Amino acid sequence: MAATQTARVDLEALRASVRALCARFDDAYWRELDARREYPEAFVQALTEAGYLAALIPEEYGGAGLGITEASVILEEINRAGGNAGACHAQMYTMGTILRHGSPEQKARYLPEIAAGRLRLQAFGVTEPTTGSDTTHLKTTAVRRGDRYVINGQKVFISRVQHSDMMLLLARTTPLEAVRRRSEGLSVFLVDLREAVGRGLSVQPLRTMMNHETNALFFDNVEVPAENLIGEEGQGFRYILDGMNAERILIAAECVGDGYWFIDRATRYAKERVVFGRPIGQNQGIAFPLARAWANVRAADLMRFEAAARFDRGEPCGAEANVAKLLASEASWEAANVAVQTYGGYGFVADMDIERKFRETRLYQVAPISTNLILAYVAEHVLGLPRSY
Numbered sequence: 001m002a003a004t005q006t007a008r009v010d011l012e013a014l015r016a017s018v019r020a021l022c023a024r025f026d027d028a029y030w031r032e033l034d035a036r037r038e039y040p041e042a043f044v045q046a047l048t049e050a051g052y053l054a055a056l057i058p059e060e061y062g063g064a065g066l067g068i069t070e071a072s073v074i075l076e077e078i079n080r081a082g083g084n085a086g087a088c089h090a091q092m093y094t095m096g097t098i099l100r101h102g103s104p105e106q107k108a109r110y111l112p113e114i115a116a117g118r119l120r121l122q123a124f125g126v127t128e129p130t131t132g133s134d135t136t137h138l139k140t141t142a143v144r145r146g147d148r149y150v151i152n153g154q155k156v157f158i159s160r161v162q163h164s165d166m167m168l169l170l171a172r173t174t175p176l177e178a179v180r181r182r183s184e185g186l187s188v189f190l191v192d193l194r195e196a197v198g199r200g201l202s203v204q205p206l207r208t209m210m211n212h213e214t215n216a217l218f219f220d221n222v223e224v225p226a227e228n229l230i231g232e233e234g235q236g237f238r239y240i241l242d243g244m245n246a247e248r249i250l251i252a253a254e255c256v257g258d259g260y261w262f263i264d265r266a267t268r269y270a271k272e273r274v275v276f277g278r279p280i281g282q283n284q285g286i287a288f289p290l291a292r293a294w295a296n297v298r299a300a301d302l303m304r305f306e307a308a309a310r311f312d313r314g315e316p317c318g319a320e321a322n323v324a325k326l327l328a329s330e331a332s333w334e335a336a337n338v339a340v341q342t343y344g345g346y347g348f349v350a351d352m353d354i355e356r357k358f359r360e361t362r363l364y365q366v367a368p369i370s371t372n373l374i375l376a377y378v379a380e381h382v383l384g385l386p387r388s389y
């Protein structure tokens with residue numbers, strides 16, 4: 001991978017400005033949306049207007065031209081402030097597939113619109129109900145007919161579809177039996193949701209543990225113009241893999257933000273809550289789990305910066321990006337658990353916000369890739385062990 005030219009900014013100044021924006025959206029804002037299962041539209045709009053969601057788009061297309069390091073700090077700060085960057089993080093990185101593999105016309109047409117916030121490309125359709133983590137066996141097909149592709153199949157857990165104008169879709173264009181390697185014959189398309197929904201594409205919302213807009217999608221002869229194919233037909237799996245390191249690093253940063261948030265809140269509570277005539281934090285049974293959780297979040301934080309630095313230098317970072325996400329998602333979950341224990345009964349009360357963030361941070365050991373699949377990657381690609389699946 002060639003080194004990318006990215007602008008550098010002072011990370012502390014960046015943190016301070018994101019924090020100032022987040023301060024306008026307090027705990028009650030996120031809590032009430034959670035209760036109503038609503039999208040944080042006002043927050044996403046403010047973030048868009050401030051240009052943060054265009055952080056990774058090069059300046060020539062109207063973005064900020066920043067690196068993954070800076071982008072990760074933006075998302076970390078959102079979660080560290082008690083918010084949930086998962087509502088919009090994909091607007092930052094989904095465009096990377098167009099940037100790296102799109103034609104000059106596609107880049108000129110879409111990137112400035114995304115950078116300006118006039119176009120939302122934050123839906124990304126890979127997972128299918130029958131194949132799950134086994135992506136290369138996915139069954140959705142795209143068949144070329146003249147100047148269009150006709151798409152049939154199903155996807156599941158496709159997030160933000162109802163708050164996105166376009167979706168990046170992975171579908172099979174050459175049957176599995178006709179390719180040499182199962183990773184071949186898959187292609188990436190830009191699907192204009194404004195045209196497709198109701199014209200063959202049905203969207204069935206799925207209610208999940210947390211406030212996260214995700215959906216089952218059904219494609220029944222959905223037509224997509226051939227010009228919406230990204231890159232070369234049949235090479236789509238490779239294009240998707242190219243974007244995964246960025247996604248892993250950014251989500252690791254969100255988990256780091258969550259982890260620090262839990263520890264900040266629980267530490268504050270442990271100092272204030274007096275039982276048996278002393279602050280509960282004076283008991284090592286409360287203090288040590290908090291200290292250990294901090295140690296693990298801090299270690300994951302460093303791995304995130306290591307992965308991000310390698311990414312920004314254009315060096316291979318598959319192992320570091322995957323391990324950053326693995327460690328950070330486990331550290332944030334540990335911190336979440338410790339926070340609940342520290343708060344005692346109040347950890348379960350919605351007004352304290354701990355239980356909401358507890359539900360939110362749990363996702364990242366499963367999506368966008370589960371912990372076992374990361375361990376399988378490390379076993380095979382770092383340790384050289386035989387492939388297990």
Ligand SMILES: Cc1cc2nc3c(=O)[nH]c(=O)nc-3n(C[C@H](O)[C@H](O)[C@H](O)COP(=O)(O)OP(=O)(O)OC[C@H]3O[C@@H](n4cnc5c(N)ncnc54)[C@H](O)[C@@H]3O)c2cc1C
Pocket residue numbers: 123124125126127128131132133134156157158159160208212214363366367368369370371372373376388389
């Ligand atoms: C809220 C939410 C939002 C999501 N958003 C999106 C999205 O926007 N776009 C998208 O494409 N997908 C999305 N996903 C899907 C997500 O990426 C998948 O849930 C995830 O990749 C796991 O796939 P699965 O759920 O089918 O689990 P499965 O593949 O069925 O796996 C189930 C369990 O078995 C384990 N397992 C499977 N195979 C092996 C093996 N060989 N070795 C060891 N363990 C194994 C897994 O680790 C996992 O723990 C989302 C999921 C959720 C819950």
